[in-house]
Amino acid sequence: MIPYRIVSTGSQGNAVVINTTVLIDCGVPYKAIEPYVRGLKLVLLTHIHSDHFRPSTLRRLANERPLLRFACCRWLVSDLVAAGVPTHSIDVLESGTMYGYGICNVIPVPLVHNVPNCGYKIHFPAGKVFYATDTNNLNGIVARHYDLYMVEANYEDEIIKAKIAEKKAAGEYAYEVHAMRNHLSKAKCDDFIYRNIGPGGEYVYLHCHVDEEGDGCAVS
Template identity: 45%
Template sequence: MTCNVIGTGSSGNAVILDKHILIDCGVPFKQLQSFVKDLRLVLLTHKHGDHFHEATIRRLVETRPTLRFAMCDWMVPLAVGMIQPSNIDIMHGDKEYHYSGFSVSPFDLVHDVPNCGWRIHFRDPDYKVLYATDTGTMDGVSANNYDYYLVEANHDEAELEIRAQEKLSRGEFSYESRAALNHLSRQKVDRWLMENAGDSSRVVYLHQHKEE
């Protein structure tokens, strides 16, 4: 299986698995253009613009009119104005949906808007992937011995607290205070990985905040 991280972080998120599955669509179309012809499915997570770039969605639909989009019900009102309803697969948490060669399953994540992560299971060869970003916690999520974990590691807890306190002492807005509630720290995700990842699992840390 191949894993191409096209973009991650506040500037835009998009990951392509095995050339055929695009998870999140928050980057300009130009960054995806060379991959579009091979796509079979787009998995959407939530409505924030760095994960759901409307202009890119429209270009994808225009370029690939039969391309399928999978999403939970909260994304449907945003999507129906851009995507034909017949091309939308509405999915429900922790149920598995089968396509030729792979299956996908969404699971709920905790964020400031409705959000989901994705489990993807390739069947030949047998390969399991978990994708989770923009969440305050992974409590209640189980994914034992997956082959790939694409997970958020937004910040270091100690560094984030120092930056937040410095800004608050100057009366400035603190992005860091919000990030601590809505995004996974490296420490939190590493503790979760210790309980789930196997010896041969591979981890890709996503959505890492970079201080301006």
């Protein structure tokens, strides 16, 4: 089993520490990740939305840990520099290419969102991890027999469709339409996991949709 810690997931902020050494996403205050900072070797970033990319936390991370590596695809480089991370600490990654970091190998995979975004395949000596959030689908992505899948399961199709219909009938704006266009349903998540997971594999649902009205998570 690969150890992990979900520091935060969802619209309030996203940050996951895997194997004590890799931080994926950094959309939380520094205080939230402070207990893990000393053990980090690598920070993997996915996209620019503020719940995944918090400039003040990234800046402090770079200041506190000058040798820490920050890795991202090309679309985040200028924002990472603007946040205060030195260019010499940034690794620019290309989707589909494997990068070796000693502690693990990393492969970015393209995701479908309303801004450029990626997920990650991370290969540790002890096992393989697949991470993906904020995407409409996982079409064309294969991650067979990985040991840990950390995948968005944002909403149940029937529940969110009923909510949209209810709001449209009442002449109200249905922000849930945005969730369906830009996030992964539990059904799509489950389909991907079941097609890829092998014996002994583990999966974790991430980024659960919460209604503005306070109705709670749409995924059981």
